[in-house]
Amino acid sequence: MSDTKTATGGTLLTPFNMVAGLILLVGSVITVLRFTGGLGAVSNLSDYNPWGLWIGFDLLVGVALAAGGFVTSAACYIFGLKRYHSAVRPAILTAFLGYALVVFALHYDVGRPWRLPYPFIVQPGTTSLLFEVGACVALYLTVLFIEYTPAALEWLGLKRARSIVVKLTLLLTIFGVVLSTLHQSSLGALYLIAPSKLHPLWYSGYLPVYFFISAIIAGLSMVIFEGSLAHKHFHDKMDETHLAEADGVTLGFGKAAAFVLFGYFVIKVIGLAVDNNWHYLTTGWGVWYLFEIVGFVLLPCYLYAIGARDKNVKLIRRTSGLAVLGIVLNRLNISLIAFNYHLPSSERYVPHWMEIGITLFVVTIGVLVYRFIVTHMPILYEHPDFKEDH
């Protein structure tokens, strides 16, 4: 990533570009295999394990980490925290790319991807949580696209179209929060129908609430995390406002994340108490559960709080990485690790290397598109022609 500047300047043969190129090449080959040989040719999915890495990581983690869009735009436009304004565009861009890639990755996972619109145009299965997820993700992707367009329209110099879109900001933000609340929680609610398959420490009637609250944590942490990466690699693209506000965003979001993490911890404990699952804590699964809760909920909560108190931007940035890892771990626990816990190890799922290949392929596409957009469009800086109006 550190070579991005030279990449735009001249030579394309940087180490980053070569690795990215290799991943794209391998990914393209696997893509061909997937759509000629079927899911069985490239994955370890089975009748016992119908959902693997592509759902556990690409969908569940992808959507959670893209929550920065609705969190940031709500903070700025609804709660009136204008000092976070410079963080909105990068967050919206990341969210838009995140959701676009989720939908893209879904085309690999479902058996007949060309039928993906069927639930909306042929016959809607409205009793399914997956219908709610699908409908909200489709709508929210549209909302994010519209929210992102001002940057592209400024780049293209289409002032009239841009001013129309900008007027819709508040409406789009509210719509975005509603849709995000629904589908973030529904992703957790997907597992409500399988109490016999998900380990009781992770299964809870509160799963939708857990998913929604942890998505807020993911959103806040991802804005900080991505901000620190952007500072490292796209520092020259940032304008004075962005640079001046960046530390404030980090400190403010870190403080908010500390509070939300603590709230999340409390409702997790309430969930344990409601289902009276304490006795599982002394089992092997209990140790793993405590590892998640202590190491990836309480610890980041504590570190964020310390960082916010001491105004330690560096600590908060590092903690954001830990919190993001915690979200990844939680989603993988629910979808893969603690799911089908009752099956013998011979029937358990371990991703095929080609599944990992496609996941890397998708992430790489995301990084490349992000890089193209921030180096060409006014994301990390304000377009000089549109500075005054917001």
Add this chain to the structure above:
Amino acid sequence: MAITRRKFLGWMGAAGVGVTVGKTAQAASNKHFTGHPDSMGVLHDIARCVGCRSCEAACNTVNQLPPPEASFKDLTVLDRKRRTTPPEYTVVNRYDATSAGSKQIYRKNQCNHCLEPACASACFVKAFTKSAEGAVIYDETVCVGCRYCMVACPFEIPTYEYDKALTPRVTKCTMCHPLVQEGKLPGCVEACPTEALSFGKRDDLLKIARERIRKDPDNYIDHIYGEQEMGGTSWLYISNVPFKELGMREDLGITPAPALTAGALGAVPIVVGLWPVLLTGIYAISQRKDKVAEEEQALAVAAAQQATQEKAAAELKKTLEMKEKEKETAINMAVKKALDEAAKAQEEAAQAEEAAQAQEAAAPAGEAAPEAQDDKDQKQTEEDS
């Protein structure tokens, strides 16, 4: 941007449209579905099963499935545990029942055709339907292939054609729905040589099962598996060993699958209805806060400005007054000085005159001199005191 009444009503309208396109939440009521009336089912009497695999062979023929790797007569396949697969809608497994002295027990496994199927509830294109006859039927013409039905099924029955690139399907037992509609028996029931399988109305099958248990209580476990499990299934089981030892889960509970997700679905209209109102309210409050802060700031600035101006004016006035006073003093001083000087000059002139007069009068009269001396003495005493 302030919120006008018109704008607010517009947003509420948008929210209203959102509600109407929202999803319906079934089962979020006190209605209890006990199955379609007179729907059919199968009773599997596990105590009677001999593990001959005739049912598997019949299923394969009736459903025109691809030929098996090993013949259905080959009983060595029973040495390992098998599950349903795309070409095998049903499988028979052998279990060593520990409670019955490692007695070998056989159980047939296939779709249980739930009264309220998890697969149908989970499907987002309604590819599954529970027919009035009792079968849960799959429609491959709409299936997207998300495999959520397989995640949802508590009995781990639906399978997927992972090896098909373009036309993969979910497959599972159909309870021979086409045959049943023709008034025939399902293939497996027809083929069973020991009457371990009985086809009939579910209500009748329940009676038969109870009757068998009542007649032979020492042999049968007093439980009909499927009567209540997951809200009830069309396929029912009675057994002479605990179901747990036959790989059947006894921890599934009696809640039908749709009820598990009804709460989450019921939250949708609440979120769609409440969030826009709350968020618009929060927006209005934050806007108002900003506006008030701005006004207060403007007021404070104005007040500070006025105070400064007044202070400056007062100081100016004071300075002017001081200058005036100084000027006056200076004039007075100058006047006084001038007067003094004038007085002095006059005095000097007078003294000079007196001296001249004294000189003139020195010879003729000497009285004036002592008089002057007296004056001088008097002045001295005054100064001393």
